[in-house]
Amino acid sequence: MQTAADTLAQAPTYDVAIIGAGPVGLTLANLLGQAGVRTLVVEKLDHIIDYPRAIGIDDESLRTLQAAGLAGQVEAHITPDHWMRFYTATGQCFASIEPRTDEFGWSRRNAFIQPQVDAILHQGLARFAHVQTLFGRELAHFAQDDSGVDLTLQAGDGTRQTLRARFMVACDGGNSSVRRTLGIAFEGRTKPNQWIVVDVRNDPLGTPHIGMHCDPERPYVSAALPHGIRRFEFMVMPGETEQELSQPENLARLMRKVVADPESLDYIRKRVYTHNARLAAKFREGRVLLAGDAAHIMPVWQGQGYNSGMRDASNLAWKLAMVAKGQAGEALLDTYGLERRDHARSMIHLSEVAGDIFAPESRTAARVRDTVMLALNAVPPVKQYFAEMRFKPMPRYEQGVVLHAADNPARQAPLLGGLLDRSGDTPLGRLLGLMAEKKESPLGRLIHSLEAPEPSPVGRMFIQPRVTDGEGRIQRLDDAIGPRFAIIAWGTDPTHGMDAQTLAFWQRLDACLVRIMPPGQLGHCPPVREGVLTLGDVQGRIKDWFARQTRSIAFVRPDRFVAALASPQETGAVSAQLARLLHAPLLPAYAPALQD
Incomplete structure (x- = not known):
C-alpha cells in the first residue's frame, strides 16, 4: 500500500x-x-x-x-526618453521630467x-x-x-x-x-478616489510623451505609447461609479476633454482602479x-x-x-x-508625494501648488533637478551583501529640520524632504555643503558604459562580462594581489575578472593572468568613476550593485569578508586541489 x-x-x-x-x-x-x-x-x-x-x-x-x-x-x-510634463488647468507647464542620462546603459524613462x-x-x-x-x-x-x-x-x-x-x-x-x-x-493605506483608464488604438493625438493635466475639475493623464497606442486616465469624482462612467454617453463626455471626435475612437479597454x-x-x-x-x-x-x-x-x-x-x-x-x-x-513614498502634487485635495491646495511649482521652475538648478529626475530614490543598500568601509551618512542639518518642521506632513513638506535626502538637489547642496565628501558607491548600482575588446567589438559592459560576479580593476590585473585560496574562491563562483584601460592601450598592455578579461573604456566613464574613488578595484554583484571597493593589496581581506556576508566558504572542503 x-x-x-x-x-x-x-x-x-x-x-x-x-x-x-x-x-x-x-x-x-x-x-x-x-x-x-x-x-x-x-x-x-x-x-x-x-x-x-x-x-x-x-x-x-x-x-x-x-x-x-x-x-x-x-x-x-519601447519608446526611449519618454518625458513626463505637468500642466496647470490653463495649460501652463510647471514641471517637466526629462532625464537625458544613460549611466546604466539605457534611457532612464521609457514607454512600453x-x-x-x-x-x-x-x-x-x-x-x-x-x-x-x-x-x-x-x-x-x-x-x-x-x-x-x-x-x-x-x-x-x-x-x-x-x-x-x-x-x-x-x-x-x-x-x-x-x-x-x-x-x-x-x-499602508488605500486612497479614497478612483481613476478610470482608457486605452485606444490609432492614437487620436499623436503627440509624444506623457501629459499630467492638473485640472481641479477633473485631473487627467494623456500618455503616448509605442505602436500608436494612447492611454487616458481620468479621476473618478465623488458620487460617480465605474458602471456609469463606462456608459457610451458618459465616456464620450470624458473623452471630449481631450479629443475632438470621441465616437470614432478605437477602444482597447476601459477599467477603473484604486491607488494603494x-x-x-x-x-x-x-x-x-x-x-x-x-x-x-x-x-x-x-x-x-x-x-x-x-x-x-x-x-x-x-x-x-x-x-x-x-x-x-x-x-x-x-x-x-x-x-x-x-x-x-x-518608492511608495515618492509615488504618494507625486499623487498628492498631481491631484491635491482642494482647489486652494491646487492654486498653492501651481504658484509654488511655477516659482521653483523659474530657478534653473531646481528646474534641472526635476528634469533630470534626481528626486528618484536610487537603491543604496546599507545592509546585506555590501562591505562599507569608513562610510559616514550625512546628518540631518538644523536647516532641514526647521524647513520640515514648518511645512509639516504636507505635499510640499514631503517634496522638500525628498529633495533634501539627495546631495545632488539644490536644497541638498545647501544643506550638505559642510558635510563629508561624496558618499561611497558601495551599495549602489555600478555604471554601464560602452566598452571594447581586443577585437574591436564595442558593446555594453554587462554584455561583455555576463550576469555574474565581476571584479573590475582600473589599469591593473585584479588578481595581482590575490593568493591561490582567494583566486580559487572567485573561480568557484565563476566571477569575471576584468581589467579596464583606455582603448588606445589595448594593443600595448602588459600580460595578465589567464582568464582575466581586458576591456577598453570607450567613453571614458569608467576612468571617471574610479577617479572619484580612493581604491581601484570594484567588487560588483550579479545584480550590478557594488559590494565592495579595494586596493590591489586588500583583495584577499575584502574577499574573505565578502565570503562571510555571502555565507559562502572561502576554502570549500570539497576542493581537493587546495587541500594539500
Missing part, C-alpha cells in the same frame, strides 16, 4: 517554485533559468494577462532584461506596453529545459519544513497534483494568497519569499510598481541561484528583505 510519504517522495522536485506568471515571476524564472536552476512557474490563469497595465519601464528594469538575455527583443517595443514584454518573457522560458510552466493551476495548499515546500496545485477540473520545491517565491499580486496564508501584515500604498511587514518566512506586488504596491504616478518588482527579481535571482547550487548558505536569502524593503518603502 502506498503511503503519503511515498507519494511525496515521488513528486517532481524543483529548486524554486514561483507562484504567478506576471512580469516579476517571469523575469525571476528567466534569470534562474540562465543560472541552471530547476524552476517551476505556476499560474492560475490559462495564459498570461494580455490587456495593458504598466506603461513605464526604467533603465534599471531594462538592465535586468538585458541580464536575462531579452533586451534586444524588448527594445523593439506591458503585454508585449510579458509575452517575450514567457517565450524566453522555452530556452531552458529545466524551467517548467504550468498554466490553469491554482495553489490550493502549501506547507514547508526544514528542507523544502510541498505544493498542492488544483486544475480547473478539480484534479490535484503535489509538487515539492526547496524554495517558493510568491509573485501572486497585491491580493497574494500566499502572503495571507502566512499571516504577513500588509501595512502598502508594504509587507517582511519579505521572507522560512523557505517562502514575497516579490513584486505580493510584497509592495504603490500608486502609479511615478511608474514604479512594475519597476520595483523587477528590482526584486534582480536582487533575489542570484541569491536563490547561489543557494540552490550550494555556493552559499541559506542565510544569504535574509539579505533580500534587508536590501529591498527599505527602498520599496521609499
